[in-house]
Amino acid sequence: MHRLAQELRSILGPRGLIDDPTKLLPYESDGLAMVAVPAELVCLPRDTQEAAACLALLHREGVPVVARGAGTGLAGGATPVANGVVVSTARMRDILEVNPLDRFARVQAGVVNVDLTRAASRHGLRYAPDPSSQMACTIGGNVANNSGGPHCFKHGATTRHIQGLVIVAHDGEILDLSEPHLDPVGYDLVGLFVGSEGTFGLATEVTVKLVPTPALDEVLLAVFSTLDDACDCVSEIIASRLEPSALEILDKLTIEAVEASVFAAGYPVGAEAVLLMEVEGAGPEVEGTSRAIRKIVDRHSPLDVRSARNAEERRKLWAGRKGAFGAMGRIAPDLYVADAVVPRSRLRELIRTTIAICHERNLRLANVFHAGDGNLHPNICYDRRNEEEVARVLEAGHLILKACVEAGGALTGEHGVGLEKLEQMDLLFAPHDLDAMCRVRDVWDPERRMNPGKLVPLRACMELRTTRLEHKPEGIA
Amino acid sequence: MNIEARLGEIFPSEELQHFRARFGLPDLPLVAPRCEERVADLLKAAAQDGWKLVVLGGGSTFSRSPSPARADAVLSLAGLSGVTAYEPRDGTLTALAGTTMAQLEETVHAGGHHLSPEVARPEVATLGGVVASASSGFERLRFGAVRENVLGMRVALCNGSVVKSGGRLVKNVTGYDLHRLFCGSNGTLGVICEVSMRLYPLPEATRLLTSVYPRREAALAKARESFELPISPLAIAVSDLADGGGHLLEIFLAGRSEVLAWATEWLNERVGDLNTAPAESTRERRHILRDDVRAPLRFHCRPSRLEETVATIERCAEAQGQEARFLLNPALAEGTARFSNPANLEQLAVALGGTRPAATLLWTGTFPAPTPGPGRWMEKLRTALDPTGVFAS
Ligand SMILES: Cc1cc2nc3c(=O)[nH]c(=O)nc-3n(C[C@H](O)[C@H](O)[C@H](O)COP(=O)(O)OP(=O)(O)OC[C@H]3O[C@@H](n4cnc5c(N)ncnc54)[C@H](O)[C@@H]3O)c2cc1C
Numbered sequence: 001m002h003r004l005a006q007e008l009r010s011i012l013g014p015r016g017l018i019d020d021p022t023k024l025l026p027y028e029s030d031g032l033a034m035v036a037v038p039a040e041l042v043c044l045p046r047d048t049q050e051a052a053a054c055l056a057l058l059h060r061e062g063v064p065v066v067a068r069g070a071g072t073g074l075a076g077g078a079t080p081v082a083n084g085v086v087v088s089t090a091r092m093r094d095i096l097e098v099n100p101l102d103r104f105a106r107v108q109a110g111v112v113n114v115d116l117t118r119a120a121s122r123h124g125l126r127y128a129p130d131p132s133s134q135m136a137c138t139i140g141g142n143v144a145n146n147s148g149g150p151h152c153f154k155h156g157a158t159t160r161h162i163q164g165l166v167i168v169a170h171d172g173e174i175l176d177l178s179e180p181h182l183d184p185v186g187y188d189l190v191g192l193f194v195g196s197e198g199t200f201g202l203a204t205e206v207t208v209k210l211v212p213t214p215a216l217d218e219v220l221l222a223v224f225s226t227l228d229d230a231c232d233c234v235s236e237i238i239a240s241r242l243e244p245s246a247l248e249i250l251d252k253l254t255i256e257a258v259e260a261s262v263f264a265a266g267y268p269v270g271a272e273a274v275l276l277m278e279v280e281g282a283g284p285e286v287e288g289t290s291r292a293i294r295k296i297v298d299r300h301s302p303l304d305v306r307s308a309r310n311a312e313e314r315r316k317l318w319a320g321r322k323g324a325f326g327a328m329g330r331i332a333p334d335l336y337v338a339d340a341v342v343p344r345s346r347l348r349e350l351i352r353t354t355i356a357i358c359h360e361r362n363l364r365l366a367n368v369f370h371a372g373d374g375n376l377h378p379n380i381c382y383d384r385r386n387e388e389e390v391a392r393v394l395e396a397g398h399l400i401l402k403a404c405v406e407a408g409g410a411l412t413g414e415h416g417v418g419l420e421k422l423e424q425m426d427l428l429f430a431p432h433d434l435d436a437m438c439r440v441r442d443v444w445d446p447e448r449r450m451n452p453g454k455l456v457p458l459r460a461c462m463e464l465r466t467t468r469l470e471h472k473p474e475g476i477a
Numbered sequence: 478m479n480i481e482a483r484l485g486e487i488f489p490s491e492e493l494q495h496f497r498a499r500f501g502l503p504d505l506p507l508v509a510p511r512c513e514e515r516v517a518d519l520l521k522a523a524a525q526d527g528w529k530l531v532v533l534g535g536g537s538t539f540s541r542s543p544s545p546a547r548a549d550a551v552l553s554l555a556g557l558s559g560v561t562a563y564e565p566r567d568g569t570l571t572a573l574a575g576t577t578m579a580q581l582e583e584t585v586h587a588g589g590h591h592l593s594p595e596v597a598r599p600e601v602a603t604l605g606g607v608v609a610s611a612s613s614g615f616e617r618l619r620f621g622a623v624r625e626n627v628l629g630m631r632v633a634l635c636n637g638s639v640v641k642s643g644g645r646l647v648k649n650v651t652g653y654d655l656h657r658l659f660c661g662s663n664g665t666l667g668v669i670c671e672v673s674m675r676l677y678p679l680p681e682a683t684r685l686l687t688s689v690y691p692r693r694e695a696a697l698a699k700a701r702e703s704f705e706l707p708i709s710p711l712a713i714a715v716s717d718l719a720d721g722g723g724h725l726l727e728i729f730l731a732g733r734s735e736v737l738a739w740a741t742e743w744l745n746e747r748v749g750d751l752n753t754a755p756a757e758s759t760r761e762r763r764h765i766l767r768d769d770v771r772a773p774l775r776f777h778c779r780p781s782r783l784e785e786t787v788a789t790i791e792r793c794a795e796a797q798g799q800e801a802r803f804l805l806n807p808a809l810a811e812g813t814a815r816f817s818n819p820a821n822l823e824q825l826a827v828a829l830g831g832t833r834p835a836a837t838l839l840w841t842g843t844f845p846a847p848t849p850g851p852g853r854w855m856e857k858l859r860t861a862l863d864p865t866g867v868f869a870s
Contacts, residue, residue, distance in 0.1 A: 102779045146650045157648065159657070160625050175850055182777040182811055183611065183622065184661060185837055185848075187855045191624060191657030195650050215707035239566040241589055241678035282707035284739045285732065341646045345566040373648040374567075410649040417651060428651055429641065436640040436862075437653050443854070443861045455652070 004061060008043055008085075011053045016091070018042040027068070027086055032076040032420055033334055034384050034393075039080040042068075044091045047108070048166055048174060048204040051087065055202065056172025058085055064449045065170070067198040069110065069141030072133040074337045075418025077145065077197050081452055087202060089140045095119050096205065103210045104163055104180045109140025109203045116208065125210040128155035131414070132322045140203045146195035148414035150321065153372040154245035154280070155211070157414065159194040164207030167193060167200070170445040180207050192440070197416050198451040200444035214280035217245070218290050219308040219317050222275040222297045223268050227251055227355075227367070230273035231348035233300040234371040238344045242292055246278040247372030248321055253331065254368040254379075258320045261327035265320025266313075271303060275371070276321055324368045325379070332364065332381030336393045340401055342409035344374040353403045354378045361392045375413035376404070402427060422457045480528060480549055481506050487518055496551040501544030502531060509556035513670045517637035519552055520668070520867060524635055529869040532664030534606020535577060535598075545869035552668065554605045560584055561671060562645065569628060569645050571673040574605025590676040593620035597768040605669040611661030615767040616711040618808050619731070620677055624660040631671040632659050635867040645673040658858065665870045666862045680731035683711070685759040686744060686751035689723045693803075696724035697784065700807045702748045703728055708740055714766055716804045726751075727762060769804055771841075772813035773822055778836035780810040786836040790814055793828045797821075 009017045018024055019041050027039035045051035058065055064084030071078050080086050089110030097106040100123035107116055113134040116127045130149035131137055137147070143165070148157045155161070163180035177190050184190065193200050224230045230249050237247065250258070255267045255274060267274050275297070279289045290307070297305050308314040328335050342350045351367060354376065358365035364381040378400055382393045401411055405427045412421060425434060437456050441448070484493055484506055492515065496507040510516045523530050528549040535555060554575035561571040565588035572581055578592070578599035585592050594614025596602050602612075608630070613622045620626065629643025632655075642655035659669055690696040696715045703713060711729040718725055728751070730740050744751055754762065778786045787803055794801040794816060805812035816822060826840050859870075 101781045148648060156625060159654065175854060177851060181837060182809055186851065187858060188624060188657050188661055189851055189854060192654060195654050238568060243678060284735045285708055288733055288735065341649055343564065343567045343646065374646060375648050410644050410646055411651040413648040414650055432638040433640045436634060436655060439861050440653060440655060443857045
């Protein structure tokens with residue numbers, strides 16, 4: 001056994017390190033299945049102190065570090081890097097404190113999103129961001145990606161709900177910013193860290209804001225005979241300044257996949273699109289908003305509009321939406337989940353462009369997306385063993401992003417840049433914009449060992465010291 | 478060559494003015510560029526000649542900051558003004574940093590939108606200044622802190638390059654959120670040139686409900702009961718009335734009229750009899766609360782520690798023969814305090830600091846010292862973005 005593994009094991013204990021090649025296999029990619037890099041070692045610290053000791057050792061040895069939560073990320077953020085070590089938060093699953101009086105919770109970074117929500121619900125509270133992967137993804141991963149979810153339309157993405165962090169820096173220094181302050185004292189280090197995709201350091205503890213569960217929520221389902229109508233309906237709801245809590249569109253292929261799966265929600269098979277809406281709040285507020293929304297829906301030739309009659313129906317309608325990606329496993333071996341944002345007044349136009357791009361390349365496309373935020377998720381079906389098809393998928397992905405950016409949109413609404421979108425960063429940013437990002441990155445990690453080669457394209461980091469990454473530290477096989 | 482002569486070479490006379498001594502700063506040359514490129518020109522010259530610049534928006538919040546040790550010129554953003562894009566169908570606004578909040582409010586009200594924060598002196602306060610100082614508004618309870626509504630910005634760095642972060646979209650995670658760093662950085666990291674903000678629907682109507690209680694504890698207890706109201710008020714305030722007149726609870730509601738009627742009934746049932754203030758005094762009180770920026774002490778703490786914090790401040794003040802008057806925002810656990818002898822607060826500040834209160838205390842003219850760990854990281858960020866110290870601090 002090599003020396004580094006031995007030293008790591010002495011810090012982390014026998015269960016805290018994986019070096020058996022068969023057990024390393026699941027770590028070679030994240031949700032971006034088309035990219036795989038073998039992991040050489042996986043560290044599983046139990047807490048901040050162990051993580052700090054581990055990072056200090058890796059710093060001394062000059063070894064690159066990739067943080068990993070549940071590996072559900074879709075942009076390759078948690079893909080291992082050659083000659084590097086993966087630090088997983090899978091054994092950091094303690095909910096440290098739920099404080100209903102001051103409405104916050106402190107959790108270890110590896111706590112699964114839905115477990116936090118469950119713990120909060122005992123106090124009539126909830127953690128609002130609800131990625132569709134919430135049954136698996138971790139709060140640390142949510143922080144690193146500034147993740148969204150259907151209810152972020154009303155409540156805002158992860159960053160709006162993070163009140164504090166404990167960060168282990170690249171050299172093992174522990175930065176304790178866990179006290180939930182109303183406003184940052186000095187610069188907003190916590191706000192800056194959220195969304196840094198593992199390139200600034202490892203978050204080991206997270207302080208989150210909890211909000212009351214709504215007194216009332218109404219779930220509406222509108223069925224359309226064209227995707228255009230569904231898009232226009234959402235654009236009009238936004239332009240009318242209405243404030244539902246979620247606005248999600250599912251297209252025909254998605255509906256079919258969901259209805260054929262265990263997530264079957266009762267969406268009408270055969271419809272071209274459904275619009276799933278939720279309005280939350282109190283009596284007359286919910287009634288007024290629902291009424292106004294129904295009026296708008298009526299103007300867009302719906303085949304049907306209905307309201308869930310009870311909690312069970314509401315749960316089912318949402319389970320269908322949240323299970324949509326999983327259900328799509330039935331229609332293709334692999335799914336490329338693209339993620340882009342467009343101005344909400346231009347939904348129809350960009351969805352059409354997306355369809356045309358995939359159609360021209362003979363690719364099957366399913367659309368299921370956070371329409372209220374203008375956050376598109378064109379899901380392209382493929383088989384990763386078919387190289388030629390993978391190339392077509394990547395080309396389509398690139399063209400979709402280009403079209404969105406040209407329409408005033410952005411490269412990612414919630415999945416992050418990771419490895420996947422490095423190439424496209426200069427569609428949106430000029431070299432000096434990227435240079436400013438690199439300067440800030442270098443403050444956190446001057447050696448660029450934390451998740452190297454992710455988020456900011458290397459060529460943008462003008463004075464990059466590549467030698468460090470190529471150097472294979474002693475002790476790694 | 479002296480600085481004035483050099484500035485005269487670079488800038489047309491209409492962009493050059495004189496800054497009359499105030500905010501603890503001496504008389505200084507003032508440059509008010511009319512475009513981003515000219516901001517960059519000034520920064521390049523400052524880097525070359527080793528000047529230290531003080532960045533000013535409308536100057537409405539500067540008085541809360543400590544005066545820098547040295548300053549050679551003032552950079553005013555007042556000339557960099559105008560709406561770049563108001564997108565009513567998308568609910569976003571992009572404007573140049575020197576645009577006043579009043580002008581922006583007028584623009585978006587016409588399209589049925591509300592721009593948060595609603596700050597003191599909107600006819601003077603500029604968007605850039607509000608964001609740079611992270612001044613949250615009177616209606617923060619409903620619309621969140623200013624940093625949560627900033628979608629992106631363009632910032633001129635000390636070397637004159639103008640960089641962008643974020644964008645104009647309500648959802649976007651492309652690249653680092655550098656705008657979160659600049660928000661609240663008080664002009665010490667870069668010059669905010671343009672900001673994009675998320676907008677909210679303009680509430681149809683507003684209503685103020687009030688009640689006076691003999692004891693502050695009672696007013697706070699009633700305020701807490703109102704937290705359970707399932708719709709979010711604009712603001713909940715508890716203030717000490719003059720001359721022992723009791724403690725005033727104010728709840729500002731906003732929304733459609735049937736929602737207001739429903740909420741009023743709910744509050745009357747749960748919290749007790751509240752008076753509905755006439756429209757005129759609702760407006761007046763809203764302005765009074767909005768403009769409460771001159772109090773010498775502002776503080777925030779965990780909600781459960783509000784009473785304890787207020788008691789500590791009161792006790793320390795009393796020990797020095799001072800009487801303290803509070804304006805509290807119990808739902809956010811923040812507040813301000815004014816004192817009977819405002820000329821003599823240094824001793825009080827020292828005494829209060831000595832009690833190691835479980836609260837953040839912000840005295841006018843001082844920055845709270847960040848604890849050593851985070852402080853070191855902040856210093857590193859400052860050095861990385863402004864290595865030669867162009868921005869006076
Ligand atoms: C079926 C499905 C549905 C999804 N739906 C949504 C959705 O609705 N909204 C959405 O936003 N995303 C969604 N995602 C994407 C993904 O779930 C999120 O990005 C999630 O936040 C990733 O969490 P994770 O724990 O799996 O992180 P990982 O994938 O393990 O890591 C993600 C990134 O975070 C870094 N990281 C992880 N933990 C830490 C830490 N403790 N400190 C520092 N860096 C860290 C990693 O290095 C990597 O860059 C979905 C994914 C799937 C597979």
